[in-house]
Amino acid sequence: MxxxxxxxxxxxxxxxxxxxxxxxxxxATTPRGVAMRSKQLGxxxxxxxxxxxxxxxxxxxxxxxxxxxxxxxxxxxxxxxxEWLSADLGIVAVGGITVGLYPTNPAAEVLHLLADSxxxxxxxxxxxxxxxxxxxSDRTPALRHLVYVDPRGIRGRYDDPRLLHWDDFLELGxxxxxxxxxxxxxxxAGTRPDDVMTLVYTSGTTGPPKGAMLSVAxxxxxxxxxxxxxxxxxxxxxxxxxxxxxxxxxxxxxRIFTIWNNAATGIQVNFAENIDTVPxxxxxxxxxxxxxxxxxxxxxxATVRVRQASASPVKRAVGNLGLKLAEGxxxxxxxxxxxHTASSRVRHAVAWVxxxxxxxxxxxxxxxxxxxxxxxxxxxxxxxxxAGLGIPVHELYGMTENTASATANRPGRIRLGTVGEPHDSVxxxxxxxxxxxxxxxxxxxxxxxxxxxxxxxxxxxxGWLHTGDVGVLEDGYLRITDRMKDILITAxxxxxxxxxxxxxxxxxxxxxxxxxxxxxxxxxTALIGVEPDTMSDWAQRHNIAYSTxxxxxxxxxxxxxVQGIVTDVNSRLATVEQIKTFRLLPKLLDHEDGELTATxxxxxxxxxERFSDLVEGMYSGxxx
Numbered sequence: 001m002x003x004x005x006x007x008x009x010x011x012x013x014x015x016x017x018x019x020x021x022x023x024x025x026x027x028a029t030t031p032r033g034v035a036m037r038s039k040q041l042g043x044x045x046x047x048x049x050x051x052x053x054x055x056x057x058x059x060x061x062x063x064x065x066x067x068x069x070x071x072x073x074x075x076x077x078x079x080x081x082x083e084w085l086s087a088d089l090g091i092v093a094v095g096g097i098t099v100g101l102y103p104t105n106p107a108a109e110v111l112h113l114l115a116d117s118x119x120x121x122x123x124x125x126x127x128x129x130x131x132x133x134x135x136x137s138d139r140t141p142a143l144r145h146l147v148y149v150d151p152r153g154i155r156g157r158y159d160d161p162r163l164l165h166w167d168d169f170l171e172l173g174x175x176x177x178x179x180x181x182x183x184x185x186x187x188x189a190g191t192r193p194d195d196v197m198t199l200v201y202t203s204g205t206t207g208p209p210k211g212a213m214l215s216v217a218x219x220x221x222x223x224x225x226x227x228x229x230x231x232x233x234x235x236x237x238x239x240x241x242x243x244x245x246x247x248x249x250x251x252x253x254x255r256i257f258t259i260w261n262n263a264a265t266g267i268q269v270n271f272a273e274n275i276d277t278v279p280x281x282x283x284x285x286x287x288x289x290x291x292x293x294x295x296x297x298x299x300x301x302a303t304v305r306v307r308q309a310s311a312s313p314v315k316r317a318v319g320n321l322g323l324k325l326a327e328g329x330x331x332x333x334x335x336x337x338x339x340h341t342a343s344s345r346v347r348h349a350v351a352w353v354x355x356x357x358x359x360x361x362x363x364x365x366x367x368x369x370x371x372x373x374x375x376x377x378x379x380x381x382x383x384x385x386x387a388g389l390g391i392p393v394h395e396l397y398g399m400t401e402n403t404a405s406a407t408a409n410r411p412g413r414i415r416l417g418t419v420g421e422p423h424d425s426v427x428x429x430x431x432x433x434x435x436x437x438x439x440x441x442x443x444x445x446x447x448x449x450x451x452x453x454x455x456x457x458x459x460x461x462x463g464w465l466h467t468g469d470v471g472v473l474e475d476g477y478l479r480i481t482d483r484m485k486d487i488l489i490t491a492x493x494x495x496x497x498x499x500x501x502x503x504x505x506x507x508x509x510x511x512x513x514x515x516x517x518x519x520x521x522x523x524x525t526a527l528i529g530v531e532p533d534t535m536s537d538w539a540q541r542h543n544i545a546y547s548t549x550x551x552x553x554x555x556x557x558x559x560x561x562v563q564g565i566v567t568d569v570n571s572r573l574a575t576v577e578q579i580k581t582f583r584l585l586p587k588l589l590d591h592e593d594g595e596l597t598a599t600x601x602x603x604x605x606x607x608x609e610r611f612s613d614l615v616e617g618m619y620s621g622x623x624x
Contacts, residue, residue, distance in 0.1 A: 016191045018216050020056065020093040022263040024188075027053030033239055035262065036269040038082055039281075044270070047082055055082075055170070059090025060184045062173035066121065066145055070095030070190065073117045073199065077101040077110070077133070078125030080245045080271050083149050083166060085259055087123045088198075088249075092216075094187045098198040099211070100250025102598035103129065104591045109598070111136035112208055114143055117199055117449065121145040123166075127153040134160070193217035199449050200252050200400045203597035211449030212400045214252070221442035222256060222405040223264045225423045232394070232408045232423075237370075239266035241288040244281060244364075246272035248598070252404045253375055257291045279303070282364025290371045294378035294503075295600060297393065300363055301385055302509030302534050307362075310541065322355030323388075330388025334380075338392045338414035348390060356389050365391055370411075372396055374404070376601065377480065379503040380416045387416075395419050397478060401458060402426075402465055403443035407478045418477040429464075430473055436484060437471040438464040470497070486604065488519045494576045496524065501577060504569045509534045511565060513589055515602055516579070517615055524578065525618040527611060528562060529585040553584040583614040 026033070031050035038045055068074065074091045076098065078084050091098045099117045101110060103125070110132045114122065120142050124130040130148050137143055148154055149166045164172075176183070197219055199211035227236045237243075243261070247254040262269050267289060272281045278296075292300075308319050325347045332344040340348070348356070360366045373383070374396035383393045394411070397419030398404035407428060409420035422428040426441035440463050447455035459465050470487065471480040482497035489495055498516035505514040505528065513529030532549060535558065539546060546552040562584065570578040589595040594606050608615055 015189060016193055016216060017220060018092055018188070018191055018197070019219060019260055019263040020089045021188060023049065023053050023056060023089055026263070026266060030239070030266070033266065034268050035266075036082060036085070036271065038271045039273050044284075052082075052086065055086040056089040056093060057177065057184055058170040058173035059086050060093040060173070060187070061176040061180070062169050063090060063094050063096060063121070064180070064183055064187070065172050065176035068094060068096055068121060070187070071097065071196070072121075073097045073099050073119040075099040075101055075114060075117065075119040075122045076250070077103060077105070077122060077129040078149065078249075079103050079274065080247075080249050080254075080258065081125070081149075082271070083123070083125075084249050085262075085269075088259060089263075092191075092197055093184055095191055095195065097196050100198070100200065100248075100255075101129075102248050102250055104248075104598055105132070106592045107132045107135045109209070111139055113201055113211075114140045116208075117211055118142045121147065123147045123149070126150040130154060130158075130163075134158075137162075191216060193220070194446070196446060198255075200250065200255075202400055203601050210451055210454055213446040213449055214400075214403055215446050218403045218443050218445060219260060221425060222403045223260050225405045225425060225443070226256065226261065227264050232372075232396070232410065237261060237265040237267040237289055239268065241265070241267045241369075242285055242367075243267055243269055243289045243291075244272055244278070244285050244287045245269050246275060246278050246281070247291075247293065250598075251375075252400050253291065253293075253398075256404055257289070257372075261289075279364065283362065284364075286361075286364055286367045288367050288369050290365065290368050292371075292373060293375045293600075294373060294382070295376075297373055297378060297382050297386065298506060298509075300365075301382055302531060303363070304359065304385075305509045306534050306537050310537065319355045322351045325351035325354070326356055326388035327385070328388070329390075330384040330386075333387045333392065333414075334384055334416050338387070338409075338412055351388075352390070360389060360391070365389075370394070372408075374398065374419075377482075377499045377503055379507045381507045383416050387414075397480065398443075399467060401445045401467075402439050402441065403445065405441070405443040406439045406467075415477050418474065418479045420478065421476050422478070428473070428478060430471060431466075434484070435470045435472070435481075437467045437469045437478065437480065439467060440464050488516070488524070490518055490524070490576065491520055491522045492576070496577060501569070501573065501579070502526075504572070505565065508565045510538065510561065513585065513602065515604060515607055517608065517618075521619060523580040524576075525615070526566070526579045526582040527585055527607065527614060528566075528582050529589060530558065530562065532588065549588060550586045553586055559584065581618050583611075583618060585611065585614075 027049040033049050034046045035049045035052040036047045074096045076084055076087050088098050099119050101113055122133050146162045147164050147169045151165055193216050195216050196213045197216045198214050201209040201211050226232045245258040258269055261267055270285045272278050329344045329348045332341055368391055371391050371393045373393050386393050392414055394409045396408045398406040406426055407420045407422050429438050444465050468484050469480050470482055470484050471478055482499045487495055488498055501516050502514040505511050510531055512531040515527045516524055518524035544555055544557055566579050566582055
């Protein structure tokens with residue numbers, strides 16, 4: 001990296017504010033401030049704002065040197081790391097369009113995303129990501145350049161003129177900057193609010209993923225919603241705050257919490273080493289802001305329950321007392337919109353001494369002052385548990401098509417079971433005939449890339465975005481009941497929202513997946529996947545020997561245990577909503593097998609087809 005910029009340098013004027021200009025301005029005013037950290041050889045290495053902006057500029061110049069022009073699509077296939085951010089902002093700086101790929105995308109999906117977007121350059125993290133692109137490159141004629149970050153297994157092995165190592169890519173940028181020093185400033189000055197900034201591809205639960213066009217203005221509207229005065233984060237994040245980046249950056253939610261929030265507020269980003277080290281990295285970092293999808297919150301809750309069950313008798317007794325008090329605190333907070341009463345404060349203080357303080361430390365959530373949950377439905381019991389630990393989790397609602405900006409539970413105004421109130425800049429209404437949730441605001445996307453037909457189906461002539469979700473507004477709070485396409489209609493004509501039943505099952509730390517089946521059937525059944533870690537721990541404590549995941553799911557004791565969970569959930573449901581029988585999935589669901597989307601959402605139709613023998617067995621009376 002080059003030397004730091006001079007302290008106090010005035011930001012250069014630019015007509016349109018973008019995430020790139022925000023980072024440029026931070027580098028000018030607080031060059032030595034910490035922008036991000038990543039772990040290298042066991043130590044956390046800091047990247048300053050000046051170093052960050054330097055690399056962004058070099059990426060931008062390198063793109064210009066390679067002939068990338070305004071509107072060109074540039075793809076990134078990588079886990080979360082500094083280079084992802086530098087590449088993204090470099091692309092934005094020169095007016096390009098970022099296309100994020102999930103690192104888990106199989107080659108067939110990589111082909112679709114690269115071909116559909118017409119990407120001209122790909123930044124690939126390593127050999128694995130590069131190999132997938134090379135496998136399909138004969139069907140992606142627009143792809144002219146392949147930049148790889150990690151050279152292991154690549155250098156000296158591939159003979160392809162399109163390949164360029166990241167260091168050489170940046171060196172190309174240095175040469176271009178020397179010859180054209182004002183090129184980046186000139187490019188940024190040409191950016192307009194309605195320019196497409198990124199293509200974020202939908203999860204593809206019902207068909208090939210579509211590229212949602214998000215503009216510079218869309219991003220700025222969402223930044224204002226999340227960080228403005230009276231916004232979602234109150235008080236907003238700042239340079240002394242820390243966040244752990246671990247969810248895929250090609251997803252709009254993680255883009256907001258890692259890249260946009262960082263650029264707008266100066267919050268320090270810490271990159272998890274990989275998804276498996278997230279628990280350890282949480283404990284090391286102890287972030288002050290933490291956003292997670294429901295699966296992560298469920299996993300954290302399962303961890304607590306497993307550790308509590310395996311503790312010594314004395315520790316278990318003390319822990320149970322503390323957690324019982326915390327449970328009462330959680331119920332009180334839920335009843336009061338997230339606000340304490342005098343009684344709940346006293347109970348929280350006692351629970352804090354007994355178990356909560358050490359528990360939050362072990363979870364890595366000791367310093368969390370704002371926590372969020374979104375992207376999928378979550379059970380009220382899960383959020384209530386964390387509220388009892390002094391971590392009110394603010395459930396949010398949004399989708400790629402409205403830049404993840406629609407509603408949220410605000411600090412001190414939380415109502416569990418809802419996704420909160422509409423943001424000040426967003427209108428929300430319910431279609432009177434279908435019950436569909438409609439939103440309208442400055443964060444509504446520009447449309448789907450090369451899909452005007454799909455765009456017209458999603459955004460009507462009055463600018464209302466049809467979300468595909470069914471919901472109700474109750475005293476200004478929005479409650480989502482399910483996806484329109486997932487609503488089941490039984491043979492008796494009853495409409496059933498499966499997600500609420502599935503979430504009730506997944507509250508158990510022993511259940512990982514639950515898919516309710518029953519469309520046009522006489523009764524409801526379920527395909528259930530057990531949580532391997534917690535179920536194996538239970539099996540070991542009960543001296544149940546097994547060899548594989550499938551073997552574990554076939555044990556009589558496991559079947560009886562899951563039956564008990566189903567029976568308990570059924571006791572709280574109306575008769576028509578009860579699960580009559582179930583089957584345990586013989587394998588963990590996998591993205592590469594087509595059972596999950598890249599965002600880990602279940603592809604219901606694919607699951608019903610793949611496990612049709614199990615499904616039909618539940619309706620033919622076949623033995624389990």
